[in-house]
Amino acid sequence: MVPSISFESELAELLPRLRRFAYTLSRSAADADDLTQASVERALKSRGQWQEGTRLDSWAYRIMRNLWIDTVRSRSRRDRVEAPAEEADRLGEDPTASMDAAVDLSRMMAAMERLPDEQREVVALILIEGFGYRETAEMLDVPIGTVSSRLVRGRTALLGMVGA
Amino acid sequence: MGWWGHDVVTDEKFFAWLDGELEGDEAKMVADEVAADPGLARKAEEHRALQRRLSDAFGTIATAPLPDALAVPTRHEPEVVDLAAARRARQSGGWSGLPQWAAIAATLAIGIFVGTMVPHRSDGPVMVEGGRVYAAAALDQALTEQLASAPSGDTRIGLTFRDQAGAICRSFTQGPSSGLACRNGSRWQVRGLFGSPEGQSGSYRMAAGMDPNLAGLVDSTMAGEPFDASQEMAAKDKGWR
Numbered sequence: 001m002v003p004s005i006s007f008e009s010e011l012a013e014l015l016p017r018l019r020r021f022a023y024t025l026s027r028s029a030a031d032a033d034d035l036t037q038a039s040v041e042r043a044l045k046s047r048g049q050w051q052e053g054t055r056l057d058s059w060a061y062r063i064m065r066n067l068w069i070d071t072v073r074s075r076s077r078r079d080r081v082e083a084p085a086e087e088a089d090r091l092g093e094d095p096t097a098s099m100d101a102a103v104d105l106s107r108m109m110a111a112m113e114r115l116p117d118e119q120r121e122v123v124a125l126i127l128i129e130g131f132g133y134r135e136t137a138e139m140l141d142v143p144i145g146t147v148s149s150r151l152v153r154g155r156t157a158l159l160g161m162v163g164a
Numbered sequence: 165m166g167w168w169g170h171d172v173v174t175d176e177k178f179f180a181w182l183d184g185e186l187e188g189d190e191a192k193m194v195a196d197e198v199a200a201d202p203g204l205a206r207k208a209e210e211h212r213a214l215q216r217r218l219s220d221a222f223g224t225i226a227t228a229p230l231p232d233a234l235a236v237p238t239r240h241e242p243e244v245v246d247l248a249a250a251r252r253a254r255q256s257g258g259w260s261g262l263p264q265w266a267a268i269a270a271t272l273a274i275g276i277f278v279g280t281m282v283p284h285r286s287d288g289p290v291m292v293e294g295g296r297v298y299a300a301a302a303l304d305q306a307l308t309e310q311l312a313s314a315p316s317g318d319t320r321i322g323l324t325f326r327d328q329a330g331a332i333c334r335s336f337t338q339g340p341s342s343g344l345a346c347r348n349g350s351r352w353q354v355r356g357l358f359g360s361p362e363g364q365s366g367s368y369r370m371a372a373g374m375d376p377n378l379a380g381l382v383d384s385t386m387a388g389e390p391f392d393a394s395q396e397m398a399a400k401d402k403g404w405r
Contacts, residue, residue, distance in 0.1 A: 008236055008329055009328045009330065009387075013330075015230060015236065016227070016228075019226070019230065019234065020222050023222060023225045033234060037234055040234075040236055101224050104221040105222065105224055105225070108221040108222065109221075123218075127219075133185050148179070151179060152175045152176055155211060155214065156175075158214060158218075162217070
C-alpha cells in the first residue's frame with residue numbers, strides 16, 4: 001500500500017461531496033468554491049494527522065467546517081454581495097440534473113442561509129450529507145443530544161420557510 | 165437505548181426515528197404512535213419530502229462538473245513524488261529506469277518550463293492562468309481531437325492513461341518539445357514540458373524514443389496501464405472524462 005496515492009485519490013473522489021457541503025455552509029457559490037479549494041489544500045498539508053484506517057470523509061469535512069468557522073467569524077457579514085437566489089446560475093451545466101432540482105437549489109440555499117450556523121451545519125451533515133447522529137456529534141465535538149435538538153430546530157424552521 | 169430518556173414521542177425521538185437512528189422496541193414504539201396519529205403521520209411525510217428536496221437540490225452540486233480551479237493537486241511539487249509509487253508503476257508495466265527519475269523529472273519539468281518554455285507569446289502551445297499551465301491553440305486541439313494512431317499537424321500524441329486521481333493524461337510531442345498534459349475540467353493542464361537540446365533533430369529523437377525526463381514523469385503519474393487504441397477512442401468519445 002502506498003498511503004500518499006490512496007490519500008490523494010480518495011480526496012479527489014471526495015471533492016464533489018466536499019463541494020456540496022461547502023454550498024450548504026456558504027453564502028455564495030464563489031465562497032463555496034474558495035472554501036472547497038482551501039479545504040483541499042489544508043487537508044494535503046495536514047495529511048500527516050489523518051490516521052489510516054479512519055474515515056477520510058469525516059476528517060475532511062471537519063477540516064472544511066473549521067475553515068468555514070474561521071472564515072465566517074473573521075469576515076463581516078456586510079460583504080454579502082451575491083444574492084443566494086442567483087447562485088444556481090453559477091454551478092456549471094449538467095444536462096443530467098433535473099431543472100427542477102437546480103431551480104429549487106436557489107430556494108434551499110436561501111433558506112439554509114437564514115438558519116443559525118449551528119443548526120445549518122447539523123442539517124447539512126445529517127439531512128444532506130447522510131452522516132449519522134453519532135458521527136455528526138463526533139465531528140462537531142458536541143453531545144449527541146445537542147445534535148439532536150439543533151436538528152429538530154433547524155429542520156422545523158426550514159420546513160416553515162420552504163413549505164412541504 | 166436510553167439516551168432519549170422519555171417514553172413519549174418528543175420531537176427529538178420522532179425525528180431520530182424518522183432518520184433511522186432508533187432500533188428495536190424504541191423504533192417500534194414511535195412507529196406505532198405515528199401510525200395511530202394522523203398529525204404525526206402527516207408531519208413524517210412533510211419532513212421526508214423536505215429531506216428529498218434538500219437531497220435533490222444540493223445533489224445537483226455533487227453531480228455538476230467541477231470547475232477548473234477545483235482540483236486535488238497530485239504531482240505538482242517534486243517533494244510529493246512518491247518513489248514507492250514510481251517503483252510500483254514500473255513493476256506493473258511502466259518504463260525501466262532508476263526510481264529517482266520521478267523526482268528528477270519533476271524538478272526538471274518545472275525548471276525547464278519556467279526557464280525556457282513559457283515565453284510571452286500569444287500563439288504559444290501553452291498559456292498560464294491562475295498559476296497553472298494549460299495547453300493552448302493547436303496543442304489543445306490536438307490533445308482533444310487526435311488519436312495516437314492518426315497523427316496530423318505537427319503534434320504527435322504518445323500515450324494516453326489515467327493518473328492516480330483518475331484524470332486522463334496524454335503525452336505529446338510538438339516540434340522540439342515533448343510533454344504531458346492531464347485533463348482538468350474542460351482543459352488540458354500541462355504537467356511537464358521538456359525541450360530537446362540544440363542540435364537534436366526530430367528524427368534522432370524519434371529513434372531514441374521518449375525523452376527520458378518525460379518518461380520519468382509519465383512513469384510517476386500513471387496509474388495502471390496505458391490505454392490501447394480502443395480505450396483511447398472510447399475516452400475521446402466521452403470527452404476525456
